[in-house]
Amino acid sequence: MPAPPLAIQPADVLAAAQRLRGVAHRTPVLRSRTADELSGAQLFFKAENLQRMGAFKFRGAYNALVQFTPAQRRAGALAFSSGNHAQAVALSGRLLGMPTVIAMPQDAPAAKLAATREYQAGQPGSEVVLYDRYTEDRDAIGARLAAERGMTLIPPYDHPHVMAGQGTAALELIDDAGPLDALLVCLGGGGLLSGSATIGRAMLPGLRVIGVEPEAGNDTQQSLARGEIVQIAVPQTIADGAQTQASGRLTFPVIQALVERIVTVSDAQLVQTMRFFAERLKQVVEPTGCLAAAAALAPGALDALGLRGARVGVIVSGGNVDLARYAQYLAR
CATH class of the missing domain: 3.40.50.1100 (Rossmann fold)
Structure with a gap:
């Protein structure tokens, strides 16, 4: 084949x-x-x-979000990330005027966590959801949040x-x-x-x-x-x-x-x-x-x-x- x-x-x-x-x-x-x-x-x-x-990471996140349909933009983007993809999606969402929800590990670097929240500031419906990377499955968390909120999941690489x-x-x-x-x-x-x-x-x-x-x-x-x-x-x-x-x-x-x-x-x-x-x-x-x-x-x-x-x-x-x-x- x-x-x-x-x-x-x-x-x-x-x-x-x-x-x-x-x-x-x-x-x-x-x-x-x-x-x-x-x-x-x-x-x-x-x-x-x-x-x-x-x-x-900004390059890939923006290239993905800028291709959303109007309906996808209204619902917003969802991502999981230890930090850089999180910031990239949050910044891209702000530039494009859409909400973002980011699942981040609890032990993510403090600077990356703070920057992600700063990029989300002023965007209604945006938030950071914390999880334990050693005991919880981020793929499962992403799939659950996407189903609950109707958002489009943009994974960090795949x-x-x-x-x-x-x-x-x-x-x-x-x-x-x-x-x-x-x-x-x-x-x-x-x-x-x-x-x-x-x-x-x-x-x-x-x-x-x-x-x-x-x-x-x-x-x-x-x-x-x-x-x-x-x-x-x-x-x-x-x-x-x-x-x-x-x-x-x-x-x-x-x-x-x-x-x-x-x-x-x-x-x-x-x-x-x-x-x-x-x-x-x-x-x-x-x-x-x-x-x-x-x-x-x-x-x-x-x-x-x-x-x-x-x-x-x-x-x-x-x-x-x-x-x-x-x-x-x-x-x-």
């Missing part, structure tokens, strides 16, 4: 870019001579920590409009940096990776696309090895945006088809990379946002991947971190 078609195509990412034009920030591509020396390659950092609401929107970060990176040999992408549920691989491989057929997960949460790495989606326990990692238990039904086939491999990094490497961004590039980057960069900057890592001297794009996915916790990380 032929394989079913993938959830998104390059044309979907291009259409998303048109919808986001003038709404999303075209974030800069940063360079660092020190980073090049450490990695043995030429690194091009796509600074999505400078995106609206502080992360790439949705074609979300995936296409996230891919616009890689589209801009290649536009600005020029031809790349490889692209390193942060990986949680796979929305950013699948969207980036879709457009990246279309623009540069020889592009090597590599996803980066936390060591404690390597569900997609295991899934690629098994050839099927593997579910794990909630990962214990400081990369709260990558505490996913499994790849998405829509994202995983794209990753299987277009991504070369998945590598992992430790929490200690994430802290070291956060410090590098603060000291060398004067950028605040959250732990999850450091995943791809940590893989690029680890001693000998790009050599092991055959990328010495290569032009490597690195997506820095977000900068939303509680400042007290950030200070603790840097003081380690």
Whole structure:
């Protein structure tokens, strides 16, 4: 039997870019001579920590909500998220004049929780619903709330409009940096990776696309090895945006088809990379946002991947971190 078609195509990412034009920030591509020396390659950092609401998630959320029908807009959007997708949906809802209800884990970073509520302020029918990520199923909570309130559920990654929107970060990176040999992408549920691989491989057929997960949460790495989606326990990692238990039904086939491999990094490497961004590039980057960069900057890592001297794009996915916790990380 032929394989079913993938959830998104390059044309979907291009259409998303048109919808986001003038709404999303075209974030800069940063360079660092020190980073090049450490990695043995030429690194091009796509600074999505400078995106609206502080992360790439705005791209996918807005691309999804802006396509709602009038009836869907009146009822509003529902989401579940540890923080960045929550903020992205809340901000997109405010910009589009629709209510949003967000289910967030009780232990979500305080800064992300506060920002989500601030974006919802003044929007009737908007609220944050808290849950325990270790004892409650967020998918079940989302389905229940959607049924009770008649709202449209927009998941954080497993949705074609979300995936296409996230891919616009890689589209801009290649536009600005020029031809790349490889692209390193942060990986949680796979929305950013699948969207980036879709457009990246279309623009540069020889592009090597590599996803980066936390060591404690390597569900997609295991899934690629098994050839099927593997579910794990909630990962214990400081990369709260990558505490996913499994790849998405829509994202995983794209990753299987277009991504070369998945590598992992430790929490200690994430802290070291956060410090590098603060000291060398004067950028605040959250732990999850450091995943791809940590893989690029680890001693000998790009050599092991055959990328010495290569032009490597690195997506820095977000900068939303509680400042007290950030200070603790840097003081380690």
